[in-house]
Amino acid sequence: MxxxxxxxxxxxxxxxxxxxxxxxxxxxxxxxxxxxxxxxxxxxxxxxxxxxxxxxxxxxxxxxxxxxxxxxxxxxxxxxxxxxxxxxxxxxxxxxxxxxxxxxxxxxxxxxxxxxxxxxxxxxxxxxxxxxxxxxxxxxxxxxxxxxxxxxxxxxxxxxxxxxxxxxxxxxxxxxxxxxxxxxxxxxxxxxxxxxxxxxxxxxxxxxxxxxxxxxxxxxxxxxxxxxxxxxxxxxxxxxxxxxxxxxxxxxxxxxxxxxxxxxxxxxxxxxxRMVKKRTDKRWKRPADIEGFQRTIDDRLAGCDANSNEDVNTLNDILTSAMLESQNKYCPKTQKEEKLSHSTRQMIQERRDLRSKGIVANNELKEANKKVAKAIRRDIRAFNTGHIQQTTEDNKSMRVMRRKLGIGKKHIIKLKTKQGITTTNREEILKTVEDFYQTLYTSQNEDTLNSSTKPDIVTVKKGVVNQGSEELPCITID
Known part of the structure; x- marks a missing residue:
């Protein structure tokens, strides 16, 4: 066939x-x-x-x-x-x-x-x-x-x-x-x-x-x-x-x-x-409703006969379409936090259109710039205020709140290697940090590792109640 x-x-x-x-x-x-x-x-x-x-x-x-x-x-x-x-x-x-x-x-x-x-x-x-x-x-x-x-x-x-x-x-x-x-x-x-x-x-x-x-x-x-x-x-x-x-x-x-x-x-x-490895993060996310996900695919394929005379390419297209439809419906999507409101984005688009026309009064363009700057300032303040209120109501850490309100995550841009040379190479920075922590968490007492005796028992008299607390637990060795 x-x-x-x-x-x-x-x-x-x-x-x-x-x-x-x-x-x-x-x-x-x-x-x-x-x-x-x-x-x-x-x-x-x-x-x-x-x-x-x-x-x-x-x-x-x-x-x-x-x-x-x-x-x-x-x-x-x-x-x-x-x-x-x-x-x-x-x-x-x-x-x-x-x-x-x-x-x-x-x-x-x-x-x-x-x-x-x-x-x-x-x-x-x-x-x-x-x-x-x-x-x-x-x-x-x-x-x-x-x-x-x-x-x-x-x-x-x-x-x-x-x-x-x-x-x-x-x-x-x-x-x-x-x-x-x-x-x-x-x-x-x-x-x-x-x-x-x-x-x-x-x-x-x-x-x-x-x-x-x-x-x-x-x-x-x-x-x-x-x-x-x-x-x-x-x-x-x-x-x-x-x-x-x-x-x-x-x-x-x-x-x-x-x-x-x-x-x-x-x-x-x-x-x-062929040596280029393109790193993309397009991992499939598990549907929240497995039964609904399967039911949608079954409904789409209900009128399809596997024993029909249709060629394999047509059947493949039908199956792919059913899976994509079900995925869009049931698989969770990462929602991007929007700082700017729809009205502000509309103002930015109007300013962009105004600039594209070419023939526009300088005062008119300045006025548009002022309106956009004022709207962005208002939206960011509202965004920050909302996060502060939500953090307070949820009784969450202020450190987490400050991280959310920041402009992004900071990175190390230069570092001194073991040889005392300052490097800006990303791979060398990562290797230096990796070596540091590997040395830090590697036991220096080989006799203790090779000893057949039981290790000392560490007893904590009073644990840390709150992670945000600066009080250290009292630790004794029996």
């Missing part, structure tokens, strides 16, 4: 995709100091394709890696004693297991290394250049820091992105191989310095290689809206991996900058592609 399947399935060649696509962006946020601004950023990234976003002017103090409630990782490096400048990365949660290292070169230059396969890595450098009001010494120091980041850990691919505060324009001479034929006209002194650096290091400013309309070219506008410049760039050492660079007009956070995004496509050999 012909089952209708493919008789030559074993002879079929399996084609593995050798392309890795990454959407790498850069954005000057103007500030991520408050929780409201961070929530607004998380809301905006839900509407675009992205893998890594380099951030300028985060204005957060110190250096920290935090896993946000959304699952994405936020890394930032700023001044220790003042909330100015600073850079950061927002890394999509799908890459959490692929972070090799995060390193602060300075508050203006940071470096991220992502693992593509077992053998291939990509380095992403985010920068925030001094403004034109700063002296040339700060600019020279910036490019020295970029050189340090480039030479620090050699990888197969490199991307440099950020706010360069320089107008470089388009190619003016055939010798300017680092530039393409497109861009806004004009080049200033900082643009000349930037071009010299690109030529010396064989780097390519990829914004200039793709033709865009003028409205999709500029990345910064003055407060009065009259002056528009292109000063945020995507740069790479291998021109072939960048397939497009575009400015996203619909991404809006009230900043005077616009988000610039590059589509990076890397072709990797098939054998090396």
């Amino acid at each position: 012909d089952s209708g399947g493919d008789k030559h399935l074993r002879n079929r060649k399996v084609h593995y995709s050798t392309n890795r696509t990454l959407h790498i962006a850069t954005f000057n946020t103007r500030s991520l100091l408050s929780q409201e601004r961070l929530t607004e950023l998380e809301c905006e990234v839900e509407n675009i394709k992205w893998d890594v976003i380099g951030l300028s002017e985060v204005r957060r103090r110190g250096e920290q890696l935090i896993t946000l409630k959304s699952g994405h990782n936020l890394y930032y490096a700023g001044e220790e004693d003042k909330s100015i400048g600073g850079t950061g990365f927002l890394i999509h949660k799908r890459h959490n297991a692929n972070i090799v290292s995060l390193k602060k070169i300075s508050t203006r230059v940071i470096c991220l290394v992502l693992k593509l396969t077992a053998r291939y890595n990509i380095k992403i450098i985010q920068i925030y250049a001094p403004t034109t009001s700063c002296d040339d010494e700060e600019v020279d120091s910036l490019y020295d820091d970029i050189t340090t980041a480039l030479t620090d850990k050699q990888t197969q691919y490199t991307i440099i992105c950020g706010d360069f505060n320089a107008e470089i324009g388009m190619k003016q001479d055939t010798a300017e191989t680092s530039l393409g034929n497109f861009g806004l006209p004009g080049r200033n002194e900082r643009g000349e310095i930037m071009l010299d650096y690109l030529l010396q290091n064989n780097l390519f400013q990829m914004n200039s290689f793709y033709k865009k309309i003028l409205n999709r070219r500029w990345t910064w506008q003055s407060p009065d809206g009259r002056t528009k410049n292109e000063i945020d760039y995507i740069i790479t050492d291998k021109k072939r991996i960048v397939k497009d660079v575009t400015v996203l007009n619909r991404f809006s956070m009230g900043s005077d900058h616009r988000l610039v995004r590059a589509k990076v496509v890397i072709d990797i050999d098939k054998e090396r592609h």
Whole structure:
């Protein structure tokens, strides 16, 4: 009997995709100091394709890696004693297991290394250049820091992105191989310095290689809206991996900058592609109502005859459809806690639409930004108040409440090894911590382990009544 399947399935060649696509962006946020601004950023990234976003002017103090409630990782490096400048990365949660290292070169230059396969890595450098009001010494120091980041850990691919505060324009001479034929006209002194650096290091400013309309070219506008410049760039050492660079007009956070995004496509050999282990958390969750789950499948398959002449592919589709329907109905789903109300999200969408139109009064856009900021602040306060009340009513730990109200989970970003060397490599950090706890919990008294005598009995006179209590139990050895 012909089952209708493919008789030559074993002879079929399996084609593995050798392309890795990454959407790498850069954005000057103007500030991520408050929780409201961070929530607004998380809301905006839900509407675009992205893998890594380099951030300028985060204005957060110190250096920290935090896993946000959304699952994405936020890394930032700023001044220790003042909330100015600073850079950061927002890394999509799908890459959490692929972070090799995060390193602060300075508050203006940071470096991220992502693992593509077992053998291939990509380095992403985010920068925030001094403004034109700063002296040339700060600019020279910036490019020295970029050189340090480039030479620090050699990888197969490199991307440099950020706010360069320089107008470089388009190619003016055939010798300017680092530039393409497109861009806004004009080049200033900082643009000349930037071009010299690109030529010396064989780097390519990829914004200039793709033709865009003028409205999709500029990345910064003055407060009065009259002056528009292109000063945020995507740069790479291998021109072939960048397939497009575009400015996203619909991404809006009230900043005077616009988000610039590059589509990076890397072709990797098939054998090396097979070595990639994609870690996903899509485990099947047990239905709360097993009988209902089975009953739904039986009802869907009631009119189906296994002895019919239908081919195996049709029967497979019917069975799959029945199981998916039952799973969606009975298997529990993880509900994401929403800080923003529906009305606030609607306001953000209206502001996004307003920005996308292009022709809008500057005062009207400012008013929209104020309304959105006020609504986000109100929603976060209501969210925090609700959690505090619920924690109080349930008589739960204040420590758990503070963890829920925080922006995410903090991580160790650098650690000293046994040899006294400070490392930022994630694998080395984990290995150092693992060795420490293994040594800590390993018995040092071999005689006690090998002894055949019975161990001393530990008697607790008074146990700890509450885990939150700071009183220690009285312990004696009989």
